[in-house]
Amino acid sequence: MPKKNVVHWFRQDLRLSDNPAxxxxxxxxxxxxxxxxxxxxxxxxxxxxxxxxxxxxxxxALNQSLSGKLRVFQGDAKTVLQQLCxxxxxxxxxxNRCYEPHAIARDSAIKQALSSSGIQNTSFNGSLLWxxxxxxxxxxxxxxxxxxxxxxxxxxxxxxxxxxxxAPSFSNxxxxxxAVDIDALALLPKLKWHETLFQHWQAGESAAxxxxxxxxxxxxxxxxxxxxxxxxxxxxxxxxxxxWGEISPQQAxxxxxxxxxxxxxxxxxxxxxxxxxxxxxxxHNPDIPSKNLKPRFDRFPWRQQTAQLKSWQCGQTGYPIIDxxxxxxWQTGHMHNRVRMLVASFLVKNLMIDWRDGAAWFWDCLxxxxxxxxxxxxxWVAGCGSDAAPYFRIFNPVTQGxxxxxxxxxxxxxxxxxxxxxxxxxxxxxxxPTEVLTQxxxxxxxxxxxxxxxxxxxxxxxxxxxxxxx
DNA sequence: TGAAATGTTGGGGCG
DNA sequence: ACGCCCCAACATTTC
Numbered sequence: 001m002p003k004k005n006v007v008h009w010f011r012q013d014l015r016l017s018d019n020p021a022x023x024x025x026x027x028x029x030x031x032x033x034x035x036x037x038x039x040x041x042x043x044x045x046x047x048x049x050x051x052x053x054x055x056x057x058x059x060x061a062l063n064q065s066l067s068g069k070l071r072v073f074q075g076d077a078k079t080v081l082q083q084l085c086x087x088x089x090x091x092x093x094x095x096n097r098c099y100e101p102h103a104i105a106r107d108s109a110i111k112q113a114l115s116s117s118g119i120q121n122t123s124f125n126g127s128l129l130w131x132x133x134x135x136x137x138x139x140x141x142x143x144x145x146x147x148x149x150x151x152x153x154x155x156x157x158x159x160x161x162x163x164x165x166x167a168p169s170f171s172n173x174x175x176x177x178x179a180v181d182i183d184a185l186a187l188l189p190k191l192k193w194h195e196t197l198f199q200h201w202q203a204g205e206s207a208a209x210x211x212x213x214x215x216x217x218x219x220x221x222x223x224x225x226x227x228x229x230x231x232x233x234x235x236x237x238x239x240x241x242x243x244w245g246e247i248s249p250q251q252a253x254x255x256x257x258x259x260x261x262x263x264x265x266x267x268x269x270x271x272x273x274x275x276x277x278x279x280x281x282x283x284h285n286p287d288i289p290s291k292n293l294k295p296r297f298d299r300f301p302w303r304q305q306t307a308q309l310k311s312w313q314c315g316q317t318g319y320p321i322i323d324x325x326x327x328x329x330w331q332t333g334h335m336h337n338r339v340r341m342l343v344a345s346f347l348v349k350n351l352m353i354d355w356r357d358g359a360a361w362f363w364d365c366l367x368x369x370x371x372x373x374x375x376x377x378x379x380w381v382a383g384c385g386s387d388a389a390p391y392f393r394i395f396n397p398v399t400q401g402x403x404x405x406x407x408x409x410x411x412x413x414x415x416x417x418x419x420x421x422x423x424x425x426x427x428x429x430x431x432x433p434t435e436v437l438t439q440x441x442x443x444x445x446x447x448x449x450x451x452x453x454x455x456x457x458x459x460x461x462x463x464x465x466x467x468x469x470x
Numbered sequence: 471t472g473a474a475a476t477g478t479t480g481g482g483g484c485g
Numbered sequence: 486a487c488g489c490c491c492c493a494a495c496a497t498t499t500c
Contacts, residue, residue: 228471341471380471392500393472400472459473463500477497484490 009095013245020124025094030171048364056187061204088173096126101286129158132283144386197333208241223264230336231409239368278376297384302354318451321401324414333367344381355382401427
């Protein structure tokens, strides 16, 4: 007797391994693997440009590992699913949960619609170590501080890895007329900008597993310390893979656990847990992308400085470590973690520009753009998050540059016009004697900007503004 | 997962 | 030998 057709709906789980919903679907019948591009340009949560590029490549990779059987649709997800189930006689639909507020709303409406037409639908946890509702304080309320959250989560232990992926038997239901080619989704921008991005990255499950392997076999050995130095590429570089679920956090967690137990591995697990905490926060605070978690920040006098925002975005602030970071973001779709903190601190605490403007730019440019992490991290930096950096913690881009990029490898890589400026002045070119600048071919205000604001003064103003919030 | 301002200490130069 | 000053080095406080 032929097996019944079942649907696995791929969303942010673009992988075959450790995929609980997919495994369940494969066990249940003949597989129709689908992806639905259901985005409307008017959506406030519409994917950023870099994310779309990643998705484009990741879908191609996924389709390849499914022997070209991935069916791609465009349009309202509920309509697409209902029509597909109807056409192909599907009685069972499987997916892994998403946790963004708009996705939760969409999915619960779909769940209801499918159930009421008698179609069984089951969702799984495919992207988090801990379900956000499972970790609570003794009084049942959600944690607001990372450390106690992590302690409790640790006690529970992470979700177990899904074993035993059976080889799928694909449904031979005729392709739906609605199915479209991945390229027809037009996820790539018209400009050639995306081609430079993908000189630095490879999307898809096998690239993700390879990145994990590389990290586990070497990168992690010095992780705790060297992760702070942007010139050393010793972070895991797993973030975009994790965002799209090309790899699960369980796979990362367990692979590193296999290497043993030391300070570096502990530290990395803690970073995975920060990702979890972001999802935890957005689940319990759906407004986190747009609303200060600390309401008193609603009175903060953010400055509407379009020109200054633009200088920051383009890496033309006159502070080399800031500009290097912003240019790294534009050129590679990525920015080193420490530098993210520096540029964010500079925007919010020196320029006094709204963190939401910074978050929006990151959202558009980052290949690893993730609503939960992006929102939670910007609120953390701005000081308006629940467990946030204290407002007075303001990074000094000169000191930080000298400390974390002492030999200037990172900064010079992204700011070639400062290539020949000696280390001594690299992070403070305005202090360099004229002849040093001339010899290095630097002309301030011409081929590299003068500092756009005074650090000491802007810091003082921000601290004043903060004090007035109390 | 800060930095600046302020305070304290102790060694060395010097009269 | 002693007091004095200077200042680096470190510690503490404040934002």
